[in-house]
Amino acid sequence: MGESYTRKTVADTGQVPRPNQDRDWTGIVKFKNCLLLFVTLDKTNFQKENQYHDVFTDGAKEFYWDYQSRNTIKTPAIERIVNGDAVVVFVRIKGKTQPFVYAGGLKMTRCSGEKPVQMAFDVLEHQSKPNALLDSVYSWRPDGGRRTRAIEAELVVEPVPDELDPLSDINNASDLPSDETERETVVKARLGQGRFRRDMLSLWGGCAVTGVVSPLMLRASHAKPWRISDNAERLDANNGLALTPSLDAAFDSGWITFNDSGEIVISSRFPSDEALKLEIRPNLKLRKPLNEKQKLYMAHHREEVFLGP
Structure with a gap:
């Protein structure tokens, strides 16, 4: 080497x-x-x-x-x-x-x-x-610094609200580490990439719900949003789930959450026909029990992100 x-x-x-x-x-x-x-x-x-x-x-x-x-x-x-x-x-x-x-x-x-x-x-x-x-x-x-490519930012073509826009979160953050390497690691966590993603996939061994293991079909999403987490929480693999794209989008936007037993909770505001098309069903649950740190983060997701009841 x-x-x-x-x-x-x-x-x-x-x-x-x-x-x-x-x-x-x-x-x-x-x-x-x-x-x-x-x-x-x-x-x-x-x-x-x-x-x-x-x-x-x-x-x-x-x-x-x-x-x-x-x-x-x-x-x-x-x-x-x-x-x-x-x-x-x-x-x-x-x-x-x-x-x-x-x-x-x-x-x-x-x-x-x-x-x-x-x-x-x-x-x-x-x-x-x-x-x-x-x-x-x-x-x-x-020379002139490194540009961020589309594969890193996974840029969304349609406009999204600021609270869901990773680039908005990053640009508005005032507490990023001063060290360039540390700052890059924390920024990548907001993009569901880098160390946060690797640790998340290692922790869950695939999608936390379906068991899908292909990295191409998995996203790493925070339970306590990146924008209101400190830098340690932003990198904590307990703070979130590895999910397939449709589950990730629903979790990140608050359409679904999970209780302490790992059972899915679907918002009444989530159109039932759309949920069915995405195969998001009331009988889904997490494949592994939540540990105590995960329960704390998930409680925050239920209280602050989930569009309940």
Whole structure:
């Protein structure tokens, strides 16, 4: 981990034939048992259509990556990643002659868009004390700062009330940590991403109600809203649920909540025909008992968020 490789030494290490030319191994290199990503972070000198935005975030526990603009979600290599094939990444900051740094395995958590396809990965072998080479790629940021992409903000096309708008909450927050890494972690929690999302999925092992385990079909939602939580509560996996999109939207907007026994409570203001279409039924309940901290957060959700009775 954190060692320097050329494409040819990667081939030698994997005991596979060397590429005839470096350009034979660019982007995704496909093998039967895994896919290798070769990523150059600084694309300042690339053609405009190839200036993708690839970067480590959340203390280098996440990696955001754009696949080439001529490819789509149906591209075979992308389909393999979505289907859970093993992914390994080699990263360098710039230059055609600079070697790559081995940054380990990745696990895709979200993908969005077309041409380019945007992907978010958990960094499976994240190093809390990286060597100098690995730290350089972990900490790299483009000149002028990093832009937030659609896959991160999950931007909503239709207008939403300020109290449900994550970007409004973030922009109006006055108590965010001063440290950039800590601030990014707390902001990602409002977006249902980063450490908060990972801890939430680990705690519930899938959707808290249905048991769905595909990361693409899960959202992490706060019980005590982010905007009125302190920074510790914003990152506390006990403060919320991992849910499928329809349940998440209903929970976040107050159409449903859960009692201390884990049974769903549906607001009388939730149109019954809409609830049925979404398969939100009165017999649904949480798959696991709530612990004491979760009960406190859920009580706040019932009292302050739920549109009861």
